[in-house]
Amino acid sequence: MYEIKQEKKDDWWDVESLLDLSFAPGREALSSYRLRDGILPVAELCLIARDLNGIIGGSIRFWPIQIGSKKAKALLLGPIAVHPTRQGEGVGGELIRSALELAKNDGWTRIVLIGDEIYYQKFGFKKSGFLSFPPPTNPDRLLYLELKSGAFKGVNGQIQKFE
Numbered sequence: 364m365y366e367i368k369q370e371k372k373d374d375w376w377d378v379e380s381l382l383d384l385s386f387a388p389g390r391e392a393l394s395s396y397r398l399r400d401g402i403l404p405v406a407e408l409c410l411i412a413r414d415l416n417g418i419i420g421g422s423i424r425f426w427p428i429q430i431g432s433k434k435a436k437a438l439l440l441g442p443i444a445v446h447p448t449r450q451g452e453g454v455g456g457e458l459i460r461s462a463l464e465l466a467k468n469d470g471w472t473r474i475v476l477i478g479d480e481i482y483y484q485k486f487g488f489k490k491s492g493f494l495s496f497p498p499p500t501n502p503d504r505l506l507y508l509e510l511k512s513g514a515f516k517g518v519n520g521q522i523q524k525f526e
């Protein structure tokens with residue numbers, strides 16, 4: 364049983380420890396981190412799941428980004444992590460669904476992420492051949508989701524740091 368809440372300032376280091384545990388060492392060298400450097404996450408969409416004892420079981424964070432020559436505003440989903448002993452219990456899915464609903468209600472229309480299509484397709488994410496992510500990135504892992512139908516129409520090209 365988990366409670367999903369917005370991540371607060373005091374949660375930051377619990378989340379960082381969870382991310383260190385869940386990802387390979389050197390996670391901050393990934394190209395997605397270059398899009399996050401010096402930019403604040405979208406606080407309303409950063410969620411944590413704590414169990415009844417207050418132990419952190421999962422986390423999801425989002426950053427703003429922009430796309431192509433139009434500098435179309437979008438969200439970068441991630442990092443998302445569930446504690447290795449709690450994976451496969453639906454926590455990740457619950458975090459994603461909760462955050463997507465909040466994002467939609469807040470008026471966001473476009474989301475991208477780097478991840479396994481097989482996992483994210485159940486939330487509506489699809490492979491994107493019309494976007495490019497800062498290297499080194501496997502283009503097959505670049506996925507997108509429209510929270511509003513047609514939101515990516517005419518939006519293509521390079522994913523960039525938010526200005």
Ligand SMILES: CC(C)(COP(=O)(O)OP(=O)(O)OC[C@H]1O[C@@H](n2cnc3c(N)ncnc32)[C@H](O)[C@@H]1OP(=O)(O)O)[C@@H](O)C(=O)NCCC(=O)NCCS
Pocket residue numbers: 385386441443444445446449450451452453454455456457477478479481482
């Ligand atoms: C990816 C992650 C967040 C999923 O969280 P979770 O709570 O385990 O996910 P859920 O319980 O909602 O879903 C579990 C299902 O997804 C599948 N799944 C999990 N990760 C997957 C992946 N990378 N590729 C394909 N399927 C995956 C599981 O096999 C399971 O399938 P089943 O329901 O058929 O048994 C979690 O596994 C994790 O933290 N992994 C390490 C960090 C990571 O890779 N983050 C994502 C980077 S893009």
